[in-house]
């Protein structure tokens with residue numbers, strides 16, 4: 001094929017991908033018609049493409065999953081990159097490779113013994129799919145992300161919750177190849193040099209955990225690295241971060257998990273989890289090392305335990321481009337979901353101020369959600385004190401009141417109940433009976449706390465109860481969709497942390513939504529990165545929440561769906577990123593000259609700017625011939 005023909009064909013390939021993208025969005029019939037038709041109007045696929053710089057050749061190239069195309073290397077690359085004889089001669093198109101993979105993925109040829117899937121609420125088939133996908137990611141990331149993006153609804157529960165929970169529990173047994181960076185407390189004094197061992201000179205996003213509280217599975221120590229890996233998979237698929245410019249990190253500070261410590265295969269430090277000033281010193285050193293080498297990267301803190309999550313956020317958020325996903329991403333997600341549920345009830349955002357909210361789980365996620373919902377109420381006209389009076393928060397010791405003997409943390413304290421009627425330590429069932437909440441949220445990670453009694457009471461006092469069991473993974477959720485619908489006669493507006501199927505109830509199909517921070521963190525990070533915002537403020541988070549709420553199509557609200565469809569996740573991330581940048585601009589935090597310029601031209605220009613910066617999972621030419629398609 002001639003060079004010109006190749007250029008045209010590559011342009012056509014990109015255009016058809018863009019068309020597919022736009023068609024999917026248009027097909028979603030979102031209420032904001034202008035926003036949703038924008039990609040078709042503004043997407044400008046170029047008819048040439050930059051050659052990707054790759055220094056490897058031959059077998060080293062085949063073994064590099066970032067550049068490997070497997071049987072997809074076209075002839076000129078095989079010739080110029082010393083690949084001849086190392087691969088079967090026939091070149092397959094990416095589509096043919098994808099079809100072949102999907103056969104394996106769907107047919108299930110790999111047998112998984114059910115007794116190896118004993119925890120985490122996942123099935124043997126989830127695990128099989130996880131293994132097949134993992135193997136693909138280890139050999140060909142472009143194809144992996146193409147498939148993840150094109151099959152997001154099916155594959156997100158595999159690379160993310162619930163299956164990622166199982167992968168973390170078993171991380172030490174599954175470990176085959178390194179992914180991400182491993183630091184531990186004994187590396188003190190060395191971290192700034194260690195970080196230079198990472199091969200990429202540019203990193204746009206880092207997700208770090210210390211494994212302290214992995215989903216609702218507790219302290220998993222080094223095994224927690226599975227979560228930053230899963231989150232960053234979504235950064236790429238959902239928001240178009242470049243997979244060569246992301247970095248998952250674990251800081252191993254020991255673990256309180258005896259089962260892991262006693263397991264000879266466990267790969268982490270065999271010591272108790274650190275705490276106190278020593279802990280913060282190690283963490284400071286890691287953050288300094290990471291930010292020292294990658295000062296422009298967005299740093300996401302993930303799955304820290306209650307003792308450290310908020311103090312770490314408070315320590316860095318004013319000086320670094322960082323956020324805590326469990327506190328802030330979850331909060332923005334919950335606000336969007338409640339706004340969505342109000343719209344399902346035919347109400348406006350203003351009615352947020354009238355809600356009575358019972359929230360179980362006074363940890364990082366729960367208190368982040370409570371605070372942001374309260375800030376939402378302030379936006380609707382209440383004082384912060386009036387807003388906090390609309391909440392009843394429970395933890396493992398029951399309802400939290402000012403009479404609590406244990407000292408309350410600064411995040412919980414404003415929400416402690418003050419009135420005579422509120423009994424310290426009251427049970428959830430009793431609180432729900434007495435308070436008659438309109439919204440019930442679960443973020444305790446303790447399993448079935450929304451009992452039949454609790455759910456039935458919600459149904460008795462509300463025409464359309466809003467019930468959000470947001471804990472993860474599946475078996476740690478406070479209830480499932482069927483339980484909620486059965487107990488309330490199919491009237492619940494339902495959203496859960498891990499995915500739940502729609503419910504068939506008395507001849508009707510009742511929708512279930514997923515209330516998970518995956519709707520926020522990719523777009524939030526993308527907006528912060530592209531806008532070079534240097535910090536992430538409450539206002540930017542609120543803008544993200546409102547953007548997410550605005551992405552729900554009217555026709556989906558009619559079906560009780562309170563979050564956008566996951567198949568539209570790239571579009572949702574683009575809108576969230578745009579709104580985050582606009583808020584950053586208003587507040588003087590938008591430091592990218594190019595983003596500012598686009599924003600000042602028009603909304604459409606800003607959308608196009610975001611979209612053009614999203615990495616696409618297509619094979620880029622590796623030699624100086626545009627070869628996006630096969631001969």
Ligand SMILES: NC(=O)C1=CN([C@@H]2O[C@H](COP(=O)(O)OP(=O)(O)OC[C@H]3O[C@@H](n4cnc5c(N)ncnc54)[C@H](O)[C@@H]3O)[C@@H](O)[C@H]2O)C=CC1
Nearest residue numbers: 215216361362363364365395396444445471472497516517
């Ligand atoms: N859907 C989503 O997007 C997100 C969900 N989560 C989930 O939220 C859960 C909690 O996460 P964090 O707040 O970070 O944990 P955390 O450890 O900081 O807080 C847990 C809270 O739950 C309370 N709790 C524990 N057992 C309880 C019981 N039996 N009854 C009442 N309260 C109880 C604890 O006292 C504590 O206040 C986890 O399952 C996590 O997977 C977290 C972030 C995002």
Ligand SMILES: CC(=O)C(=O)O
Nearest residue numbers: 215303326472516517
């Ligand atoms: C979703 C999430 O971040 C969590 O469950 O911790």
Ligand SMILES: [Mg+2]
Nearest residue numbers: 302303325326
């Ligand atoms: Mg988390």
